[in-house]
Amino acid sequence: MIVQFGSCRIELVQGDITSQQVDAIVNAANSRLAGGGGVDGAIHRAAGPTLMEETRVKYPEGCPTGSAVATSAGRLAAKFVFHTVGPIWRGGVAGEADLLASAYHRCLELAVEHACRSIAFPAISTGVYGYPMDLAAERSLATVRKFLLEQQHPELVRFVLFDGGSFGAFARALEAMAE
Numbered sequence: 012m013i014v015q016f017g018s019c020r021i022e023l024v025q026g027d028i029t030s031q032q033v034d035a036i037v038n039a040a041n042s043r044l045a046g047g048g049g050v051d052g053a054i055h056r057a058a059g060p061t062l063m064e065e066t067r068v069k070y071p072e073g074c075p076t077g078s079a080v081a082t083s084a085g086r087l088a089a090k091f092v093f094h095t096v097g098p099i100w101r102g103g104v105a106g107e108a109d110l111l112a113s114a115y116h117r118c119l120e121l122a123v124e125h126a127c128r129s130i131a132f133p134a135i136s137t138g139v140y141g142y143p144m145d146l147a148a149e150r151s152l153a154t155v156r157k158f159l160l161e162q163q164h165p166e167l168v169r170f171v172l173f174d175g176g177s178f179g180a181f182a183r184a185l186e187a188m189a190e
């Protein structure tokens with residue numbers, strides 16, 4: 012599914028983010044940038060050990076929730092990996108929505124700073140961190156849409172949804188937004 016916003020587009024696909032041919036791939040990391048399971052584990056496995064080595068050297072302090080940092084992409088087809096830290100869901104009363112928006116926003120800023128024309132996101136915070144999928148879809152897509160309409164960059168933002176449930180949630184939210 013593709014929706015155009017000005018000269019940019021948001022695309023939804025179902026699949027594995029590590030096989031995407033885009034300039035930047037976003038990793039849903041933790042604040043210690045220590046690696047982990049889920050999409051973080053998959054990205055580090057596919058990229059190889061240089062990703063963790065570079066992360067340790069460049070960002071020994073880690074990365075705060077709602078922010079993001081950039082590394083090269085090891086064996087991945089992308090040029091960069093942006094490691095962002097989404098919020099842990101605590102019932103919605105701990106600023107989770109703003110922190111989730113901030114994580115997406117900072118990655119999009121990094122994409123512009125690194126002259127990326129295309130970027131692929133997973134559904135940040137919706138796995139181990141427990142953010143409800145429908146709410147995450149709405150907030151994530153609204154944040155990206157606003158950024159694209161204001162900045163007109165990057166040209167392509169692709170959400171790579173791992174299963175049918177997450178793809179359906181994002182498709183419903185994007186359809187509602189395009190109406």
Ligand code: AR6
Binds near residue numbers: 029039045053174
């Ligand atoms: N491609 C695309 N999406 C994926 C993939 C993949 N290969 N693998 C999983 N997903 P999660 P979080 C989906 O748990 O909730 C890690 O341990 C998955 O189905 O990876 O932000 C980190 O180190 C889900 O919808 O990230 C942190 O400690 C989405 O990606 C913590 O988990 C995010 O799930 C971060 O938790």
